[in-house]
Each structure stands twice: as structure tokens, then as C-alpha cells.
Amino acid sequence: MVKTLDVDSLIDQLTLEEKISLLAGNDSWHTVPIPRLGIPSLRVSDGPNGVRGIKFFNGVPSNCFVCGTGLAATFNKSLLKNCGQMMGQEAKARGVHCILGPTCNTARSPLGGRSFESYGEDPVLSGYAAASIVAGIQSEKVSACLKHFVCNDQEDERKAVDTYLTERALREIYMKPFQIALRDAHPNVIMTAYNMIDGEHVSQSKRFLQQILRHEWKFNGAVMSDWFGTYSTKEALDAGLTLEMPGPTRFRQIVQTSHKVYSNEIHTDTIDQNVRDLLNLVNESIKPDIGENIVERENDDPAAEALLRQSGAEAVVLLKNTGILPLDKKTPQKIVILGPNAKVCQDSGGGSASMAARYKITPFEGIVKKVKEGGNKATIEYAIGAHLDKNLPDVADVLVSKGGNSGSISVTFYQHPSGVEDRNELTSFEMTTTKVFLADFKAPKLDPNELLYYADLEAHYKAEESGTYEFGCSCLGSAQLFIDGKLVVDNKTKQVRGEAFFLGMGTREEKSDVQLVKGQTYHIKVEFGTSPTALVAKEFKEPGGVYFGFRLKSTPKDELAKAVQIAKDADTVIVVAGLSKEWESEGFDRPNMDIPGYTNQLIEEVTKVNSNVIIVNQSGSAVTMPWIDKVQAVVHAWFGGNETGNTIADVVFGDYNPSGKLSMTFPKRVEDNPAFLNFGSTNGKVWYGEDVYIGYRFYEKTKTDVLFPFGFGLSYTNFEFSNLKIKPVKSEIHVSVTVKNTGKIKGAEVIQVYVSPVESKIPRPIKELKNFDKVELAPGKSVSVTIPISIKEATSYWDGYKNKWSSDKGTYKVLVGNSSDNILVEGEFETDKSFNWLGL
Known part of the structure; x- marks a missing residue:
């Protein structure tokens, strides 16, 4: 039984230096403990659609739920509460006291990079969805952190942009989801937004954190900054920003802050009140008795998988159906599956919502499995038809590690670069990805503050076809890719700034062509140096990372021709299209509403040779559909979590009757969106000129035709x-x-x-x-x-x-x-x- 802290007594016993230390993180995922007084450290974890745990690098795989806009599309409060409860259970398995979620910002525009994390365009739907998730999480005595308060609705200059809007729009649209969630579910923590409103950063605004949040709404929990979203010492403390994250602190250093207290610039009562809020959070968070230094573990409970599948299926929205769906899995037929998302599980958008999913079911796998379950002798053929990747794809699934394990690569870390006689090996791993980001990498032999070290990434590849392969590599740091000892890609001696990595910190992907022979096995090695070895992007004080990939080289015309050829005599063609975390992510906004690449052209050409075309679209927000009148059915499947492929197959073959409803309007064109003229930062400012007329409120008021309205979704029954x-x-x-x-x-x-x-x-x-x-x-x-x-x-x-x-x-x-x-x-x-x- 965990003993409740006596907050008043502790405030009397804590030194000023100890009090100040409590008000900033200890590291990225923990608060500062005070062992002499029995004050434990709290652990937090990202969690908009699942609980990642405390590691970006090589973390324990997680159960990934459907993205926020998909969860909201279920319109099912009890289901969302169950999802929150499962997240709370998984948090405890990770030793996590507070989940950094849910996100209830507003999908003001389909171009918003993090729109997929939100619960859509309507404040009431968003508020009830957030309240349900919070109630579920906190039913497990785990704290929920509602974010990002408020108007954190774009990624363009997100830490610097100054947001201007009417008080009516602020209250009726953007603050309303937070108001509902506080009223109905009482989250223990609120996370502040990055942006400014009316010239002041929200994280240091007395108006928002004191006048509205605490006095008007009677919130008595803790307020936490977003990561590196604190911009002052005195102002933020005076406003009641309880906790600066992450640690170590940038603005609450002991010497400087205590000096402001001793000189009466910061009142001791201000320090004490912030400490009180933090200790009250500690008391709330220690109720589950999670314990310290818990070893993170996967949750492989069949009940979790069943919930992932149920919530994913309920999220799927049937947008169009002329009668072709559901397909009969028992009737022999030729099914052709096309599209860049067919053999990839688009489980989540990018950024802090992304995680290493414990398992992934691709749409192709889900459909093949479903046909086999029906005893069908159907012929299933596949062609990609069009590529989606900004960079060459992750290829770990076709590689074999040095240890002989399929679907893995070997990664060995060293103190010194290649060529040094005694490199001093630090540690080694086998990883299931060729996209390695070292945000929180640690090794026993490495000083935690040391940024300079090296790694070799190695694997074997047995060529599936003869031909010209395209190899590529990008990095934050430096990297060279070798095949059988021969340098193929050089991203070390020549580098160009690009968009690789979180927030676009890395280089451009450098590429090279290599001839491979079918059946021959090749040794692939990438020699990597961390960020201090970089020629570009040297301002980022991060360890860095490296991405590499390859594929058989072809032109868009070639891929399109292959797809059209096999689609000609198919009974049914399923095109799995949409976006990926390379296109929808924290860190940047979408440039337009179109599906990138040649996917639209693929659909257009296939409909010319086959009249039975079904589109499965995966995206966290709206996309244009110029081919809508030429296809027989459209299934919108969002970013679907671990069970993506199964939930799509369940709907397509009628084992689940679709019931999802759009959590946002799909306009015909991005120009029709009410925020079109006022989206993004212009010289550091953004004006919410559409006022309260967001989403369906605008389209109905202006009598603007849309592709699919808010709340829309078809069923196989009436x-x-x-x-x-x-x-x-x-x-x-x-x-x-x-x-x-x-x-x-x-x-x-x-x-x-x-x-x-x-x-x-x-x-x-x-x-x-x-x-x-x-x-x-x-x-x-x-x-x-x-x-x-x-x-x-x-x-x-x-x-x-x-x-x-x-x-x-x-x-x-x-x-x-x-x-x-x-x-x-x-x-x-x-x-x-x-x-x-x-x-x-």
C-alpha cells in the first residue's frame, strides 16, 4: 500500500532548491525525485493512440490504436472509454504514471500536420471523445494529460506563431473540447500549447492558466509544458505552469531561479503553489502502486487485440457503395490488390503519436487471410502500381541479421569510427527497422551527455529479382552505405540539408543504383556517425540517426502498366491508397489535400479497364478524390493501428457491418475549406478568419457542396x-x-x-x-x-x-x-x- 504524501508538511520540509528542482523534468520522461523525503519520480509517456513507453530508440513494442480522428469516427463513448482503460492498463505495464494524451485540438484544416491526432472538426464530438478516453485512463488510477491547451492547430512555426481569433471562436470552438473534458472527466494534468495567442505564449499566460483554467473552470490539477514549450522563468511560474518538460531544465535552473526568489522577483508563495500542484499530482499518480524501476513489457493479452480490432472496425467509414460491397469470400474469383498502402500497415501518423507497433497486419495480409477463412479458391494478385514514399522504404522485413534472424538488422555501437584499431564496442542490438533514431539511446559504457559515437548497421539480402536496385540513405550525422565492401551511397563527405527525421533535422536522401542478381546474397553495411560528425544541420544537439532503404528500380510508367495489365481481367480490383506518416506528421503541415505521387493516376487508369474498382483510403484527414464517380466503392480506414489489415478485411467482406461516421467534412477541394486563406504562419502570425464557421458550420452557412459531410457514413443495412x-x-x-x-x-x-x-x-x-x-x-x-x-x-x-x-x-x-x-x-x-x- 503506497503511503499518501502529506503535501503541507513536505512544503515546510523542502528546501528552496529542492522545490525548484521539482518544477522541471529530470529527463525526457521523468520528474525529479527527492529521496530524503520519500517523493518519488513520476514517469510519463506519449500516448495519443497508445502507450509508447519511455524510449524512442529500440523501445518495447506497443499496442497501437486507430488514430484520433478514427477513434472519434466510432461515435461510441463507451468504446472510447474502454480504449482509454486499456491504455491505462498498458501504462502500468510500462511503469507510466501519466499518459501524454488525449489530444483534443481542433482539425481546423485538413492540411494540419497533427489533425490525425485530434478528434475532428466539431468541439462537442471532440470534447465527448476526449472525456471518454480520459475517464478510461483514470479509471486505472493512471493520470491523463489533456493537450494542447489551446489553439495548437498547425505545425507551421508552431512555437513562434501568434494566433489571433475572436473570443467567441476561442470559446465556442477551440476551448470547448477542453471545457467538456474537464467538466465530465476531470483530467489530472493539462499540457499547454506551443503557440502564442494575442502576443503571449499560452504556457506563460495568466489569462489562460489562471483566470480561465483555474478560476473560471476550477481546475486544480497540474499544468505541464509541451516538450521545449517553456519560454520564460518568472512569467511561466507566475502563470502556474507547474512543470517544465523535458529535463534537464532550461529555464528553472537552481541558481538563477532561487536568485529571483531571494530578490523578490518571484514570490515564495508562487513557488509553493506550483510545488503543491506537483505533489498533488504525485499523490494521484502513486495510487496504482506501480513501483520504481519497472521493466517495460509488451501487452499480448488477447483482450487487447480484440479491442484494437473492434475499435478499428468501428472507425472505418463506408463512403460510397453501389452494391459491390460486401464481397463474398466464398465465391471463386480473381481479386487484384493494388496500391502503395496494400503491403504496408499504415498504423499511425508521424511524430510523438508514432510508436513501434507490437505487430502489424497489412491490408494485403488481412484480405488474403479472410479469403482463406472462407475456403475460397480465389486467385489473388498484387502490384504496387504507384509509390508513396518520400524516401526509400524501410526494408528490415526482407533482411537477415548477422545472427541469422529474418526481418532484422544488426546494430553495433562504438566509441570510435571505423578504421580505428580498438573501436571500443559500447553495445549491440538486433532491430526490426532500417530507420534508426537515437533520441534517447543509452549505453552502459557511454557518458549520458556524450553526443559523439558511431554505429555499424549490418544485414544480408537475398535478391528476389535480377535488375537495377536503388539504394538510399539519409541521416542526422554522417553515413556511408556499402554493399559487399564497396561504397555505394556517400552521405558523409557530401551532404545537402533535407527533411529526414523528426521536425526535418537531417539530410537529403542520397541515392545510387546497383545491379543485383536474383538468388545471390549481398552483405549490406551502413557506417554511421552521430550528429557532431555532420556537415549540415549542426545546430541540433541530438544524437541523430540514420535511415536506409532500397527497392527494385522502376519508373512510375512501368509500375502503372504492370498494375493495369493484371487488373484487366480481374473480377474485383481493390486499390489501397492514401497517406503515410511521411505525409501526415507532427513537425510539418501538408502542402495540399491531394494524395501524393501517382496514386490518383493509377486509379484513373485502372477504372478504364475494369468497372469493379474498390478504393480503400488510409489517411488521418481529408484527401481529394478526383476519381470518385468512376469507382464502385470507397472505404475510409484512417491510420488503423496494429489491426489495420484485419479491420479493413472485416468491413470489405462483411464480417463487420460498417458504422463509422466522418469526424470531419471532406471538401471537394482544399480551396473550399474555410481556413484556406488563413492557414499557416504569415510573418509569425495566423488569423482564424473563419471565426466560428469551421467545418460543416461553414459549408452549410455558405451552401458549399462537399464531397462527404461531417457525420456521414454508410451501412450494409438501413x-x-x-x-x-x-x-x-x-x-x-x-x-x-x-x-x-x-x-x-x-x-x-x-x-x-x-x-x-x-x-x-x-x-x-x-x-x-x-x-x-x-x-x-x-x-x-x-x-x-x-x-x-x-x-x-x-x-x-x-x-x-x-x-x-x-x-x-x-x-x-x-x-x-x-x-x-x-x-x-x-x-x-x-x-x-x-x-x-x-x-x-
């Missing part, structure tokens, strides 16, 4: 809504509707409740989502669903004159449907008085 009843119950209205499955198979439907004032003093959206529920019904069955809605939440807008929420007396429409543009039943309710309010 549903009927009827018998709408609206009943006032104290401070709520209870909206009841009968839902009937009028089709022939079991399915689930989402009931979306929107509210609109009949008359309004100010311009308002046509309607706004206020709550939702999801039900599963057997064919022919019906059920009455009651959805409660807070009257003040349903009717209020932010009154900029009174600087409060305002609810006006009047009549309000209740619009119930299964998407934002498909209202099936509607009614009204009235309020008998006007009032203003603040708080949660």
Missing part, C-alpha cells in the same frame, strides 16, 4: 428514425427517438442530435451538434434511444459584450439524423428566460 419526443427534465432536455433496422443484417447506427435557434440576436451556424449515441440492432428490431442535452449548452453562445455565455429566451429546433446533412426527424423546445453563465 435504419429508420421516428417518434421523436423532446421532454424537459430539470436543467436538461431529453431527446428520445425510435431507431429501427429495416434491413436484412445486424448493424449499428449513430443518432446525431443538432440544435438550432429559430431566431437569434447574432449570426449563428445553421445547426450545431450537441450530443449523440450509438445503437446496434438486429434486422427488423427497433429501440427507443434517449439522449440528454444540457439546456444551457444547447442554447448558449459566447456574448462578447458581456464576456459570458448567453442563453436567450426563445424557441429552438432539435434536428436528429445520421449525418449533418441528413436530418430525419425534427422538433422544438422553448426556454422561458434568458440568462448568462460562466464555468463548466
Whole structure:
């Protein structure tokens, strides 16, 4: 049984130096302990779609959930709570006291690099999704850290950009998800945004951290900076930024900070209050009695795999179906699978959300397995058709390590470079990736502060075909790639700045052509030196890393021709398209809304020779679909986590009846997006000129046609809504509707409740989502669903004159449907008085 800390007593016993030390991280993933007083170190871990643990480099593989926009697409609060609970359980297996998630920033534009981490464009959907995940995590006594408060909605100059927006947009759109999550789930920690608002960084803003968060919303937890998102000493402490992360500190050094206290620039009460908030977090976080120095382990519980598969399947959105789906897995047929994402598991977007998944099921594997389960004698053929990679792909799966293990490479670290007689080996690993990033690499023989060391990456490759292969290598540091001892790629003596690595810190990928003979085995070796050996990007004080890959060289025309040829006589063609973590990631925004490369051309050409084309798209946000009228079906599968391939196959073959609904609008063109003219940093500023008209609010107000509306998703069955009843119950209205499955198979439907004032003093959206529920019904069955809605939440807008929420007396429409543009039943309710309010 863990003993609760006596916070008041500890504050009296702690020295000033100890207090200051508690207010910054000890390292990237731990807080500072005070052993003499029994104050333990807390461990945190990235966790928007799973719990990575404390290592970027060669970490313990994780269970990766579907990305945030996909989780929100389930519209299933209880399922999301179960996902959060599983994350909490996995955190304890990693010795993690606090998960850095969920992310409930707003997908203001489909170009946002981290849109996939969010829960979409609607603040109510995002708020309920975040609250459900937080409740699940904290049911395991693990702390959730809700992030990034607030308006951290783009990657362009994210630490420097100054955001300008109306108070109404701030309150109704961008702060609302945080407000709902605090009201319903009480997260123990809030992480601040990188950006400024109205000229002040949020992480040192008394307005946001004191006036709104603590006084208005009564938040009494800890506030943590994002990594390197602290910009001052006094201002941040005065505002109540409890914890600067990561450590070691940049702004809370003992000598400098204590000097500010002794000179009365920082009040001792300010230090004590921040320490109090930190120690209260320690008390919350030690409840699970995780223990110290726990050895991280994988969670291979079948229940975890089942939940990954269920949540992934419920996230899949069927966007178009002329009747071709579901496919019959028992009917003999020729199925051709094409596309760059077919034999790759696009489990997550890039950046802090990415992790080493414990296992990965590709769409190709999922489909082949499904056909075999049905006893089908179908012929399945494959061609890539078009490449997606910015750089040459990870090739570990086709390599053999020095130890003879397939799917692995050998990595040996040294104190000295190649050619030195006694290189002093530091350590060695076998790794299942050819993309090595040393963010938190440690070795027993290496000083933790030493950045200069070396590594050899080695493996064998047995050529699958004869021909010209393209080898490539990029690095943060220096690297040379050898085949059978011959230098093939030189990224050491000549380097050009590129976009490799997190936040684009590395070099351009250098490439070279090599002739290989089918059946012959080749020795591949990369000699790497860490960042101090670099000729470019020398400003980054990181150990660095190296990526290498190769593939049989071909032209886009050649790949396209192969795909079209095998598609001609296929009974069904499945093209698995979309994006990857190279295109959607923390660190940069997308340049446009198009699928990159030749994928669109591949789809266009295949539809000319085959009329039965199904598109499976994987992306965390919207993409353009210029071929939409030429294909028979479109399945949107997001970034699907470990079970990506199985969930896609479950939907395509009808073992799961799709029930996902879009968590964001898919516009026809990026130019139609309301943030189009105001997205990205312009001389360090961004103006949210669309105000409250984001997503469907804008498209409906301007009568702009979209490709697919918010909340949209098809099913293999049909549903009927009827018998709408609206009943006032104290401070709520209870909206009841009968839902009937009028089709022939079991399915689930989402009931979306929107509210609109009949008359309004100010311009308002046509309607706004206020709550939702999801039900599963057997064919022919019906059920009455009651959805409660807070009257003040349903009717209020932010009154900029009174600087409060305002609810006006009047009549309000209740619009119930299964998407934002498909209202099936509607009614009204009235309020008998006007009032203003603040708080949660």
C-alpha cells in the first residue's frame, strides 16, 4: 500500500532548491525525485493512440490504436472509454504514471500536420471523445494529460506563431473540447500549447492558466509544458505552469531561479503553489502502486487485440457503395490488390503519436487471410502500381541479421569510427527497422551527455529479382552505405540539408543504383556517425540517426502498366491508397489535400479497364478524390493501428457491418475549406478568419457542396428514425427517438442530435451538434434511444459584450439524423428566460 504524501508538511520540509528542482523534468520522461523525503519520480509517456513507453530508440513494442480522428469516427463513448482503460492498463505495464494524451485540438484544416491526432472538426464530438478516453485512463488510477491547451492547430512555426481569433471562436470552438473534458472527466494534468495567442505564449499566460483554467473552470490539477514549450522563468511560474518538460531544465535552473526568489522577483508563495500542484499530482499518480524501476513489457493479452480490432472496425467509414460491397469470400474469383498502402500497415501518423507497433497486419495480409477463412479458391494478385514514399522504404522485413534472424538488422555501437584499431564496442542490438533514431539511446559504457559515437548497421539480402536496385540513405550525422565492401551511397563527405527525421533535422536522401542478381546474397553495411560528425544541420544537439532503404528500380510508367495489365481481367480490383506518416506528421503541415505521387493516376487508369474498382483510403484527414464517380466503392480506414489489415478485411467482406461516421467534412477541394486563406504562419502570425464557421458550420452557412459531410457514413443495412419526443427534465432536455433496422443484417447506427435557434440576436451556424449515441440492432428490431442535452449548452453562445455565455429566451429546433446533412426527424423546445453563465 503506497503511503499518501502529506503535501503541507513536505512544503515546510523542502528546501528552496529542492522545490525548484521539482518544477522541471529530470529527463525526457521523468520528474525529479527527492529521496530524503520519500517523493518519488513520476514517469510519463506519449500516448495519443497508445502507450509508447519511455524510449524512442529500440523501445518495447506497443499496442497501437486507430488514430484520433478514427477513434472519434466510432461515435461510441463507451468504446472510447474502454480504449482509454486499456491504455491505462498498458501504462502500468510500462511503469507510466501519466499518459501524454488525449489530444483534443481542433482539425481546423485538413492540411494540419497533427489533425490525425485530434478528434475532428466539431468541439462537442471532440470534447465527448476526449472525456471518454480520459475517464478510461483514470479509471486505472493512471493520470491523463489533456493537450494542447489551446489553439495548437498547425505545425507551421508552431512555437513562434501568434494566433489571433475572436473570443467567441476561442470559446465556442477551440476551448470547448477542453471545457467538456474537464467538466465530465476531470483530467489530472493539462499540457499547454506551443503557440502564442494575442502576443503571449499560452504556457506563460495568466489569462489562460489562471483566470480561465483555474478560476473560471476550477481546475486544480497540474499544468505541464509541451516538450521545449517553456519560454520564460518568472512569467511561466507566475502563470502556474507547474512543470517544465523535458529535463534537464532550461529555464528553472537552481541558481538563477532561487536568485529571483531571494530578490523578490518571484514570490515564495508562487513557488509553493506550483510545488503543491506537483505533489498533488504525485499523490494521484502513486495510487496504482506501480513501483520504481519497472521493466517495460509488451501487452499480448488477447483482450487487447480484440479491442484494437473492434475499435478499428468501428472507425472505418463506408463512403460510397453501389452494391459491390460486401464481397463474398466464398465465391471463386480473381481479386487484384493494388496500391502503395496494400503491403504496408499504415498504423499511425508521424511524430510523438508514432510508436513501434507490437505487430502489424497489412491490408494485403488481412484480405488474403479472410479469403482463406472462407475456403475460397480465389486467385489473388498484387502490384504496387504507384509509390508513396518520400524516401526509400524501410526494408528490415526482407533482411537477415548477422545472427541469422529474418526481418532484422544488426546494430553495433562504438566509441570510435571505423578504421580505428580498438573501436571500443559500447553495445549491440538486433532491430526490426532500417530507420534508426537515437533520441534517447543509452549505453552502459557511454557518458549520458556524450553526443559523439558511431554505429555499424549490418544485414544480408537475398535478391528476389535480377535488375537495377536503388539504394538510399539519409541521416542526422554522417553515413556511408556499402554493399559487399564497396561504397555505394556517400552521405558523409557530401551532404545537402533535407527533411529526414523528426521536425526535418537531417539530410537529403542520397541515392545510387546497383545491379543485383536474383538468388545471390549481398552483405549490406551502413557506417554511421552521430550528429557532431555532420556537415549540415549542426545546430541540433541530438544524437541523430540514420535511415536506409532500397527497392527494385522502376519508373512510375512501368509500375502503372504492370498494375493495369493484371487488373484487366480481374473480377474485383481493390486499390489501397492514401497517406503515410511521411505525409501526415507532427513537425510539418501538408502542402495540399491531394494524395501524393501517382496514386490518383493509377486509379484513373485502372477504372478504364475494369468497372469493379474498390478504393480503400488510409489517411488521418481529408484527401481529394478526383476519381470518385468512376469507382464502385470507397472505404475510409484512417491510420488503423496494429489491426489495420484485419479491420479493413472485416468491413470489405462483411464480417463487420460498417458504422463509422466522418469526424470531419471532406471538401471537394482544399480551396473550399474555410481556413484556406488563413492557414499557416504569415510573418509569425495566423488569423482564424473563419471565426466560428469551421467545418460543416461553414459549408452549410455558405451552401458549399462537399464531397462527404461531417457525420456521414454508410451501412450494409438501413435504419429508420421516428417518434421523436423532446421532454424537459430539470436543467436538461431529453431527446428520445425510435431507431429501427429495416434491413436484412445486424448493424449499428449513430443518432446525431443538432440544435438550432429559430431566431437569434447574432449570426449563428445553421445547426450545431450537441450530443449523440450509438445503437446496434438486429434486422427488423427497433429501440427507443434517449439522449440528454444540457439546456444551457444547447442554447448558449459566447456574448462578447458581456464576456459570458448567453442563453436567450426563445424557441429552438432539435434536428436528429445520421449525418449533418441528413436530418430525419425534427422538433422544438422553448426556454422561458434568458440568462448568462460562466464555468463548466
